Amino acid sequence: MKAKLTTKVLHKRWLAAILSLALAASLAGCGSAVKTPGQGELANPPKADGTKQEGAASTAKRTSYPLKVKDATGKEFVFEKAPERIASTSPSETEALFALGLGDKVVGVSDFCDYPAEAKSKSKMGSIVKPNEEALIAANADLVMTGVSMKTQVVDKLRELKINMFKVEPKTLDDVMNNLLMMGQIFDRQEQAQKLVDSMKADRQKVVDAVKDLKPEQKKKVFIEFSPGWTVGKGEFIDELITLSGGINVAGSEKGYVQISEEKIIADNPQVIIYPNGIIDDKSKKPMDQLIRERSGWDKIEAVRSGKLVGVDKDLISRPGPRITAGLVEIAKGIYPDLVK
Template sequence: MKILRNWGLILTAALLLALVAGCGSKNDETNAGASGSPSASASAPAATESASASPSASAPASEGAKKTEYPLTVQDATGQTFTFDKAPERIVSTSPAETEILFALGLGDKIVGVSDYDNYPEETKDKQKVGGITKPNEEAIVGLTPDLVVTGISMPDEVVQKLRGLKLNLYKTEPKTLDDIMQDILDLGVVTDRQTEAEALVASMKEDVKKVQDAVASVKPEEKKKVYVEFAPGWTVGKGEFMDELITIAGGVNIAGDTTGWNEISEEKIVQSNPDVILFTLGVTDDKSGKTLEEIIRGRSGWDQIAAIKNGRVVGVDQDILSRPGPRITQGLLDVAKAIYPDLVK
């Protein structure tokens, strides 16, 4: 996220808002509580100054707590620009990872809707459901009159544009690395005036990363374990994604690291690579066969000769923790590190 500052523009906007409440906003401010319209700063001059997205770029600390200064103009991962007159009061999340971030920032009372797949924290069960992750229920979202809709990496661009066409202020994240995930937390902390909470959360996540790095620091390059991860039947991940980064930070070598992004596996190649550790996501069942992911992995032809299977190093990890780019991702890192080096990571 980029925070955009142009004080002349902000003062002008403030005067206009004083004269004509909500003029130019793409939501009903009496319901939404903020002017979060993507077009609110579309007329900003090219000389508008861009700043870092870190909370410190938004507002100075006051009595130990950082406060966001409004009006606030920001850009999301898609380059879409939003202007907020005050902290959002009604928030919808269509992505479980972003929902976890919002709750972790103490925004549970501001969240009015979540996706059908949200299951953490427990409070999500009491929130209105707004449909799927890739294609949520448009009418349900509009009916909640949100002034901020947050979505993540799973929503296709065409759906993003369609929802924005309904005058919804849809803020999208697209994290690829742990640093991206932590930055998303800081950015949402700025937008929602939860900077102090965001910084504390990120500091805790960085402590988890350091704990793992320190634990595996003594592992020599030639001693690093070869790791294969399967998060869905027949699918693994290569470089350029946070799941690959978890393996690297944990001192392992991803045998699919010569590929890029999410990709289908080559069973023969994995046998040839002979991984020392196989990680799989718990709770995943193949719709056609009814078999669990572990059963599928262990039952493949020739895979009984893989070192990981022969030595009992096939380890299941929580699919939500491992796959959601949210505040629990460093718990996923700890789980991965323990699976690879159980004697080093306690």
């Protein structure tokens, strides 16, 4: 019988997962780290921005096989048919598979995959950073999806074990949506993928329209602490969520995921502070909002003085999958509750 995970354990796992994502992202920009050549490539690929291409496969109801696709590492895959047995080591990609109606074909997921509820009953493949090799081999999957948290070197090692790893690495909302369209092609779920993307585009447009009349001086300064002691700068999807919401990310001069400088945040004086709900700091054992309020000198920050601390669903803002635009709407409502309904 599987042991029942406590809320405390789940919180610790989420913190480990999101911090490993931040570490992987920061390492990717250092030294001789492997560069990602792209987000995945299809011949005449469908585009989430609505650009129509002659002969684009997005207009077809069914995928024409064989299909050639390159993943984010540049590896070319040739699919003779839609994969029947699928595993995922990434919560975002697990959510995408279920959203595309492929739940019955999923034979294994990471220890962190908990949405939708059906994902919890699937065989566990271990960590999102370094999964259980034996479990992956035993799953005998035709294709294993992985995402932003797994470094290319780990993917390469698993491929040496004859595990068919397909990596995506979205940095923007358009990347997320284009990856969904690409998955729709690979798994012959094009119609479902297009409906998902259309819904996500509608969410994004709702937010953009709501804040479009803001003058530069009306835009609020925003600080997001997605994990205790960590924030995010430009070049990542969380920064894009703030910008699309009409906010100014006070960490926008930084690049990628960075540890916060408490003194700098005081100096930046954000008008809104966003944090993930339900997270307890391992060191202080305090919830995020209490941790933020009780920091030395932070009582001088406008967001703290005016009570503009906004808790949002941690998974919606940290998983670049089909629910990411729901996270966008939550952030926008938190910054401008009078504009975004």
